[in-house]
Amino acid sequence: MRLYAICVYLFLYIPIGIIALFSFNAGRHASQFMGFSTQWYGRALNNPFVMDALETSLLAALITACLASTLGTMAAIALQGVKGWLRTLFDAMIYIAIMIPGIVIGIATLIALVTVFGWLNPLLASLWPDGANPPQLSMGMPTLVAAHTMFTMALVIIIVRARLSGMDRALMEASADLFATPWGTFRQVTLPLIAPAILAGFLLSFTFSFDDFIIAFFVAGSETTLPIYIFSSIRRGVTPEINAIGTMVMGASLLLLVAAQLLLHRGASKSKN
Secondary structure (H helix, E strand, C coil), rough: HHHHHHHHHHHHHHHHHHHHHHCCECCCCCCCCCEECHHHHHHHHHHHHHHHHHHHHHHHHHHHHHHHHHHHHHHHHHHCCCCCHHHHHHHHHHHHHCCCHHHHHHHHHHHHHHHHHHHHHHHHHCCCCCCCCCCCCCCCHHHHHHHHHHHHHHHHHHHHHHHHHHCHHHHHHHHHHHCCCHHHHHHHHHHHHHHHHHHHHHHHHHEEEEEECCCHHCCCCCCCCCHHHHHHHCCCCCCCCHHHHHHHHHHHHHHHHHHHHHHHHHHHHHHHC
């Protein structure tokens, strides 16, 4: 089993290590290592198309993380008071949202948005004054953020609910006994205890939105995120510049994931103490 585990990890991480190694290639071809150089990192950061795509991805991920962490926290707190078969139904829907493949979510979201836009655009045109150009709803940043928020909100709900389940209910009962209002109890007791879980959900939502390609490919419209740009570029051949971009994205994603994990452990330790 140890040998099997070693082989699995090598199979997973050797290709990632090769990408990182060839991002420092001094040559122009990704398949021939001609010596160490950091020139491709500079070229990637000075590429206006890369920077525009990076800006789009960062903006979408930031808005998605804010919405997902806020709405997910509200839903998690609300679900704490739901019991019986209704609780089971909501739990099943949350886990299904995570288990469904991204391509299914992307296609379903695309079809739903196209159908809604097909109904709303003629309605807006009929309500708009004569001679004026009515707005046309189409794919873009709002649809990208909406699709990512729906997907990542389920992750936040699970993380925050796990934190809420580990809380000592006696603390909130004591706050109520001391005549604190429900809002005061939430602000002074509940929120500080679940803050690490909320921040961890924020970081995970940001990471999943920033790295997503499949869903964004269907609903981004004319917007070009960094994963979409990378996909378009590798169709013309893999270059050390693409390796450099992939290495930087991978490094940033790993840092966010590690930070989220540390926050979750920190929150669990505080709960035990």
